[in-house]
Amino acid sequence: MTAFGEALDILKREWEELHYSLPASFVLRDRHRPKAFTPVTELLNQSAAGESSTAGKKVSSKLEKEHVMNPEAAEPTESASGVRQRLKKLVPVIPYLETLQHPASQVREAAALNLYKHLQQNSSHFRGGLDPEDNAVSYVLTRLVSSCGTKKPAALLGCSFALSLILRLETNISTRTILNLCKKEIRPSKKDEKMEFSYLWGKSFVYAALIVADRIVQVGDIEEVTKFMVNTCEQTFAAPFLCTCIGYLIRKLPRRQLLAVVYPQIRWLFPESSLEYTAEALYLTLALQAAFQGSLESVESPKLKSILKAKVFSQSFMTIVGPSVALGAGRCRPQLHIVWAPFLKAMFDSRKDLKVLERFRNFWQCFFIGPISQGQSPTLLSSALSNVLEKVLPFVIAVRDEAVRNEMFYILYQIYPDWFERLSLVPRKGELILSIGTLIRQFWQLSQLKESKLKDENIVWVDPKAEREFGADLWRHCFFRRSSRPDLERFLLNARCKLLACLKAHAMARREALPQVLEFTMNQALFFAKSDDKPTPDVKPAAIPRENDLSPHAVVVCFDTMLILLARVVTQSPMGVAAFLRALREGERTHGTRYAPLAPD
DSSP states (O other): OOHHHHHHHHHHHHHHHHHHTSOGGGOOOOOSOOOOOOOHHHHHHHHHHTOOOHHHHHHHHHHHHTTSSOTTTSOTTOOHHHHHHHHHHHTTHHHHHHHTTOSSHHHHHHHHHHHHHHHHHHSOEETTEEOTTSHHHHHHHHHHHHHTTSSOHHHHHHHHHHHHHHHHHOTTSOHHHHHHHHHHHOOOOSSOSSOOHHHHHHHHHHHHHHHHTTOOOSHHHHHHHHHHHHHHTTSGGGHHHHHHHHHHHHHHSOHHHIIIIIHHHHGGGSOSSGGGOOHHHHHHHHHHHHHHTTOOTTOOOHHHHHHHHOOTTSHHHHHHHHHHHHHHHHTSOSSOOTTHHHHHHHHTOOSOHHHHHHHHHHHHIIIIIHHHHTTSOHHHHHHHHHHHHHHHHHHHHTOSOHHHHHHHHHHHHHHOHHHHHTOOSSOTTOOOOSOHHHHHHHHHHGGGOOOOOOSOTTOOOOOGGGHHHHOHHHHHHSSTTOSSOOOHHHHHHHHHHHHHHHHHHHHHHOGGGHHHHHHHHHHHHHEEOSSOSOOOOOSSTTOOOOTTSSOHHHHHHHHHHHHHHHHHHHHHOTHHHHHHHHHHHHHHHHSEESSOOOOOO
8 A cells, every 4th residue: 555545544544533522513424425617728819818707707716716817916027828827737726625525424535635636747846755845735735724714614624634644745834834835824803702613613624634644743733732632622512522522632742742731722522520530631631641651650650650551441440430521422422432342342452251241230330320320410321322322332252262252141131121132243245254163162151141130229110101311312212121030032033143143144135155054943843951961052053952951932933944944955956955954854864853753754
């Protein structure tokens, strides 16, 4: 992969993470097709010939408005032909700049790439890169910065992405040039003493573009950007986005600058009392701990030491900060709050699956079940709960120990039965993550699962008639949905059905997997072990359950799956039917049968 491709992938990944931290008003949908622009060559010909066409007038008026064709902006000695030559260089970039305001992200990214390629091919160069003094380059930079000061979300997203792309690839353009343009083009409203929407978001997006482009490295620039973001975090609707940008700074800068410049600015975001911990403070705590990695050398601040030493996943810490963090994250709806992705990633980052299981159980208890049972803003907490349930699934599936994975699924089922019934272990793209052996072991481990409950003695499993007391949002998102407690028997049935669906997907996708899955379903549906000894979980398809390990409904599901796979065998390889019958007769002789044995030969 080329340097250009690597830079583009990094930009897309970091901007995608930033987009998740934006309010719901920035969620744009591609409801319209891309606008059809007049070809650049036609615009050039019309403008140069002085034609009074609609396209030519539109471009000319736009350039005049931006003081590009204004006679006062031109140099005194510049002739009319010089102005026309400058116009020829500026007109081609107008369609790209307009397309950056399109609602579709793919269209905006394509426009940013085409804009940069156009500048490379048609602008003057200096020291192996674009010349900042070139008219087209300076005009594009000014337009990108000024467009970030508008109230259009699409313009903010598209122009900031294009600005970060140019700054990352072109080192000739200095950071101070962009900061000066930001001060000049984006100003607070004189009518209102408070910072208006366009000024606040405009500067935030310009600073975010500089951070993503790895341009904030000088001490003065770090102080300026960090101070603005910390002061602006008081505006709650921008706090997640700005804290994500600060997290990028923490990730990119060396520890020396974090201690000397960044932490003195952001220390005000950490409350004095743990009871007042916010979701943004927990996000920055995780970012600092990841940056320092337990090294406390040269750390003199007692408060910073306590932050770095905090055992985030201990039950005592989660009991204290859990309610306030979950409430703060619940206000960031309907999207997922920034704190959950790094928190879940760090929570599952352990080689000991049993340790992860303990963290997992304490997390749900301290952040959601305990506060909701105490009546602390159930609507906000249930909103955060529904978002986290969707995010936690990939982490649970990636757990290596099948028994621990089943325990986690059981916990999720106890919290929200309706969500678990809609769970699909096969992604939409059809990619099969878990192997056949893993799925079979997990199927067997379900028989070892014991009846266990979360610490929910204070929870009242209310009658549905009490909906008026708690509100409709609670019933849509929360685990008070059922009037009776979720039972283990129904969970085992649901889990086994989903595992069988995954095994069937394996058999349908790969022909070589069909005999193994068919033999497994046959043994589960038709046979049982005669001995009362507990069978050892095994990956072999010949594993036989005890007589009472499977419920009648689970046996029926296994039988239906077996018939589907057997029909598949008939269409693919008729000889496989003979092998199936031989295995069937062998099972009759060695195991107990759930049906009347076949007549002897």
